[in-house]
Amino acid sequence: MRADFFQGLHEVLKKDDDVVLLTSDTGALVLDDVRKTIASRCINVGIAELNMISVAAGLALCGKTVYVYAIIPFVTLRCFEHYRVDVCATNLNVKAIGVGAGLDYCTLGPTHHAHEDIAVMRTLPGLTILSPSDEVTGKLFAKLSYDIPGPVYVRLERYGQPLVYPNAKEEDFKKGLNVLRKGNGSAVIIATGKMVVTALKAAETLKKQHSIDVSVVDLYRIKPLNTELMIDVINQSKEIFTLEEHSIIGGVGSIISDLLVENRISKPLRKIGLPDDYCRRYGTRDYLHGLIGIDAENVTKIVKNELGK
Structure with missing residues (x-):
């Protein structure tokens, strides 16, 4: 990348x-x-x-x-x-x-x-x-x-594979976010950066293995937030998950939490990200993701359990 x-x-x-x-x-x-x-x-x-x-x-x-x-x-x-x-x-x-x-x-x-x-x-x-x-x-x-x-x-990121937008053009990035996968309204995963790929993998597994059909949103412009469009996306889902390779304090999860509170939207929100701690383990990025619990397998489990399936 x-x-x-x-x-x-x-x-x-x-x-x-x-x-x-x-x-x-x-x-x-x-x-x-x-x-x-x-x-x-x-x-x-x-x-x-x-x-x-x-x-x-x-x-x-x-x-x-x-x-x-x-x-x-x-x-x-x-x-x-x-x-x-x-x-x-x-x-x-x-x-x-x-x-x-x-x-x-x-x-x-x-x-x-x-x-x-x-x-x-x-x-x-x-x-x-x-x-x-x-x-x-x-x-x-x-x-x-x-x-x-x-x-x-x-x-x-240093690298940018696999591709999320193989045929994208500049005009596709004017709104601040893109709905990459449209689910049935049960839940939405709002992700950013590399974690968009993880969200898409988890959504595919949830659909194939557990018949859970979730939406996936790429929040590529973190600030300023397109408040109107994000509220519209949130209103179409019963539960909300945020996924980021950033602290759960102050990142995308906090942005969405603030949005819900300020607009008096009462919906379950689960923030998935890096814990309030330093990572002192070493290895591949995938290895660290697995240890911390932000890889596709763990995200799948979290969403499945939160939805009570």
Whole structure:
């Protein structure tokens, strides 16, 4: 997914001379192609993420659209105050590209895990948060982030298989969410990022093995939430499940919980995500998902049990 995003960003850079990319010594093979053709607007500031945000703000004040790229904990949590003061308070055209959603960096431990970023970044006024689910959306969201005025945060995976949207086009991503599977009204799973694939797998198993027909929603624009459309989706289901590779505190589950309370909608909600703890186990991402209980098999069991089947 990261490679696809930067392919899309490369196209944007070639079309607009006022777009600049800043990196903090974070490499990716696809960036080599960008540097070869647009070296003067692809700048490595070194391992200095805080300085990178301030440089980006300065460039944006001069009329540039600036992309800043690093691993998620370093481009969000480490830089939070700089976003708040330098970027969001003045509504600047700075786009933060974070790689390594959730437990993507599964062998590097808690320092590189990203399980608080949505909770933290969504508190910033005026910031748009995008969460692609596959390689196709990864590439499309490069242009989408460019078209959105003001600050944007894009939450990327390193990889984006299997495909969720094999034939998608840019116009398919104007509403903030997509209903990927329409069930019979018993329940809906609202997922984001990589967990959209998990939700679809669980929904397929529930249908085939347990005759439970649930809907699946891809919440690809986490902020601003399309409140009207999300309420319409929720009203069509008896029970709601949220699924995310993020802490159950402050993420998609909390967003939907707030929506229910603010609109006086009384329906069961079960939040499925990372627990309120650090993951100190190491292994493949699938292995960690199984340990924590957010893999397709465990999600299937949770939904089945909650629905009393």
